[in-house]
Amino acid sequence: MLLGAWASRIPTFVDRLDLNERGLGILLLVMGVGALVSFPPAGRLSDAYGAVRVTRWIACVYLGSILLVGLSGSPVALAVALFAFGFCHGSMDVAMNSWASEVERHMGRTVMSSFHAMWSLGAGLGAAGGYAATSLGLGTGVHFLLTALVTAMVFGPFLRAPWHSTIRRSARKGPAFALPRGPLVLVGLIALCGGLGEGAVVDWSAVYLRDVLGMAEAQATLGYAAFSATMVIMRLSVDRIVPRLGAAGVVRISGALAACGYFICAVTDHFPLALLGFILMGLGYAAVIPMAFSRAANDAEIPPGQAIASVATLGYGAMLLGPPAIGLVAHATSLRVSFLIVGGFALLVAGLSGALRPASHAEQSTRVPSGNGTR
16 A cells, blocks of 8 residues: 555656756656565564564554655655665565465465465555545655555554564575575566566656646556556455466466557557556566565575565565666657567566566465464
8 A cells, every 4th residue: 555655756856956867767766665674684683583473563553655656756856765665575575475475385285375365456446546635635755654554454454464474593694695495596687677667657657647648637647557456456366366377387377468558558558558568578577576476485495584585576576676777768769669678578578587487386385374474
């Protein structure tokens, strides 16, 4: 919900601070750096102190960080706020996915995609809230305050779930910068391509629909809303499809669908076709990150928190650092060209999908509840 709220109001900040594509790209880069810095310590802390405990710690700070973003009145203030917001966002993702992997092992079946469906649902709700706030003329300060309050009241109680994470005291020390190694390298590249595509939709869909296709600001928020809603539906279905097609087969089809979505958006001048493109992107990217994280969490050599952090460095690093690069490319060429390039990376997802096949062996351990999650 918090990320969706921010994504829906990016055009407001562009107008308020008179930002061009290059300026927005730099601010998004700062947010991405904040996330990248957070991944290694979040992974180590999740392994050493328990993913559920770290998730609770970060959630409190995360709610406050979006208030700083909403109240920012200058590019410098927004940069500082976005760094904090990105740091909280990145560390929260690592901790939550570590917790989710424990639940997945305890249940003895693949459910990671369903967890990510809830993330997409929240992002879609956040974007819908942005549409309502924009239509009502609410400032970003009031809008983000209301978003934080609603998020805390509705979802805060879930943080009190009775769960005790596995603790690995030896994981307190680790590399300062987490990168995948061994078989996880290609898994990380899949996450990178998927993260780039998702990040482009989050940060550039509203700008694209408004500035390239000429839609009103309220209409421009519907691209990301359609993308998120489609991802929710698809992610709720992926866990039932994977046993039939395998993770590699699902991700191969996913990459092709996402590429089609970007190519349609890049060449059309019609709003309905552009929305169709965002729907195809939602169908395509729904399974990519969940399958990559599930494979990482079940690696035979690397602890789950550190393995997820390493894949997240490429996946969410691309999700957060890719949009600034897209802004620089768009500044030199156009947003249409940027979308075509991102579509090419989606095709690469399909080409690398075979790297997820080893997960079928690693996941055998997930089919027998180990009890590690409820020590």
